[in-house]
Amino acid sequence: MKIAVDQDKCCGAGQCAMLVPDVFDQREEDGVVVLLDPAPDDRLLPDVEGAAAVCPAEAIRVER
Amino acid sequence: MDYPFAPPTALEPPAEWERLRAECPVWRVRMASGDEALLLTRYEDVRAMLADPRFTHHLTRPDAAKLADSETGGVFNDPGAAGDMTRGEGHRRWRRMMSRSFTAKRVNEMRPRIEELAHGLVDDMVPPADLTASFGFPLPVFVICELLGVPPEYRDRFSHWSDAMLNLTRYRQDELDTAAREFHEFMAAHVQAKREKPGDDLLSELAVIVDSQDGRMSEAELVMTAQGLLVAGHETTANMIGKMVAMLLADRSRWERLVVDRGLIGSAVEEALRFDANPNFGIPRYVSEQVALGDETIPAGSTVITNIGSANRDACAFADAADMVLDRRPNPHLAFGAGPHSCLGQALARVELQTALAVLLDRLPTLELAVPAAGLRRREGLVVGGLEELPVRW
Numbered sequence: 001m002k003i004a005v006d007q008d009k010c011c012g013a014g015q016c017a018m019l020v021p022d023v024f025d026q027r028e029e030d031g032v033v034v035l036l037d038p039a040p041d042d043r044l045l046p047d048v049e050g051a052a053a054v055c056p057a058e059a060i061r062v063e064r
Numbered sequence: 065m066d067y068p069f070a071p072p073t074a075l076e077p078p079a080e081w082e083r084l085r086a087e088c089p090v091w092r093v094r095m096a097s098g099d100e101a102l103l104l105t106r107y108e109d110v111r112a113m114l115a116d117p118r119f120t121h122h123l124t125r126p127d128a129a130k131l132a133d134s135e136t137g138g139v140f141n142d143p144g145a146a147g148d149m150t151r152g153e154g155h156r157r158w159r160r161m162m163s164r165s166f167t168a169k170r171v172n173e174m175r176p177r178i179e180e181l182a183h184g185l186v187d188d189m190v191p192p193a194d195l196t197a198s199f200g201f202p203l204p205v206f207v208i209c210e211l212l213g214v215p216p217e218y219r220d221r222f223s224h225w226s227d228a229m230l231n232l233t234r235y236r237q238d239e240l241d242t243a244a245r246e247f248h249e250f251m252a253a254h255v256q257a258k259r260e261k262p263g264d265d266l267l268s269e270l271a272v273i274v275d276s277q278d279g280r281m282s283e284a285e286l287v288m289t290a291q292g293l294l295v296a297g298h299e300t301t302a303n304m305i306g307k308m309v310a311m312l313l314a315d316r317s318r319w320e321r322l323v324v325d326r327g328l329i330g331s332a333v334e335e336a337l338r339f340d341a342n343p344n345f346g347i348p349r350y351v352s353e354q355v356a357l358g359d360e361t362i363p364a365g366s367t368v369i370t371n372i373g374s375a376n377r378d379a380c381a382f383a384d385a386a387d388m389v390l391d392r393r394p395n396p397h398l399a400f401g402a403g404p405h406s407c408l409g410q411a412l413a414r415v416e417l418q419t420a421l422a423v424l425l426d427r428l429p430t431l432e433l434a435v436p437a438a439g440l441r442r443r444e445g446l447v448v449g450g451l452e453e454l455p456v457r458w
């Protein structure tokens with residue numbers, strides 16, 4: 001699995017960091033998404049795809 | 065068609081939604097003011113429009129439809145409510161400055177305190193009770209007051225002011241003007257006090273930014289932000305706590321399932337947000353340039369209302385859309401909007417709803433409705449939908 005985030009689109013709502021904190025974090029100063037692990041273990045795939053689906057800004061892309 | 069539609073009961077959606085979604089993407093509707101607007105009801109369209117910058121917040125344009133029959137047309141049409149920070153680059157700057165206080169990390173840190181507040185409220189409840197008045201409303205007010213550093217003693221005033229800002233039918237123009245003036249004066253004085261004597265809260269943090277005079281935020285913008293947060297963070301969450309509990313108790317097998325499986329709390333909260341048939345009046349936008357939507361054309365200058373409640377029940381987007389599925393995952397509902405303007409406080413709202421539910425399940429597992437679900441009454445006229453009261457016993 002490969003993940004990409006679009007920091008420009010991100011609106012800092014924190015859904016991803018709430019759902020998969022091992023993969024996503026947010027910058028302290030403005031809440032913009034930080035990708036902690038662009039290629040996490042495939043066991044996390046459902047969680048990561050879930051986070052991408054509920055991201056309000058459609059700022060997360062996942063490639064299997 | 066007159067808008068909004070009347071739902072059959074407080075928890076059920078108006079029958080029109082399904083027909084409208086099926087027949088046509090764009091509908092012409094008449095507001096309380098007599099003005100016309102266009103209504104969107106399908107998930108794809110509502111989602112796209114919420115995030116599309118051509119659907120602007122410029123509802124003060126002379127040709128924009130007035131939504132309420134008061135002189136200014138209510139909170140959405142009030143020129144004072146719009147500024148540089150509500151759109152485009154200004155909005156982006158404002159949003160990034162605010163987001164630091166609403167990240168997952170910051171909000172998770174507030175969990176224990178929210179839990180403590182919720183327990184305190186349950187301690188004072190005696191059956192039978194109105195869960196809205198004794199729990200749903202006070203909890204978010206305490207939380208937002210602590211976050212902003214505003215004394216909770218003013219709670220009743222806040223409720224009145226935000227009700228006046230959010231109610232499209234109940235108040236006369238002079239009452240709206242008085243409420244707006246009082247609220248502004250209160251907040252301006254409060255911001256001034258924070259500048260003189262900062263505390264450990266969001267307003268004090270922002271006051272430092274204002275004082276640095278680096279152009280990031282003016283004092284007027286800070287006062288408007290404080291007012292906005294108090295209103296946005298209070299009515300929506302308060303009403304949602306009541307509606308969530310009502311939906312779970314209306315079919316008590318839902319509540320019982322949660323009592324035995326707390327692991328469902330997170331997804332149950334999301335499903336309650338999706339299933340809420342009375343989320344709000346709809347989000348209005350003013351269309352700056354002509355937009356094509358399927359075969360339809362939305363002309364520039366139109367006012368468009370997006371119905372989030374209808375979108376959230378669109379069978380094209382959700383399997384078993386008409387059922388409350390407590391373990392639905394993922395659940396890309398639109399209760400908090402979508403795109404750059406989607407709810408700033410959504411992480412906080414989620415933690416409040418999850419905590420409220422967890423504490424109620426722990427403390428009052430035998431909770432049940434004290435009236436039939438069909439007898440629950442909606443609060444009328446509000447931009448944010450809610451229940452008049454929620455009679456419960458345990």
Ligand code: HEM
Binds near residue numbers: 347
């Ligand atoms: C269940 C509770 C809540 C619901 C259903 C809700 C819903 C919404 C929705 C639908 C929007 C988007 C409006 C649009 O697109 O024009 C929004 C925006 C907003 N919400 Fe919430 N909200 C809730 C709780 C909160 C809380 C707790 C806060 C803050 C403490 C908050 C602050 C805001 C702010 C500041 C905006 C404007 C964001 C912007 O324009 O960038 N909300 N909310």
Ligand code: SF4
Binds near residue numbers: 009
């Ligand atoms: S869920 Fe989307 S918008 Fe929210 S912080 Fe993550 S990437 Fe940004």
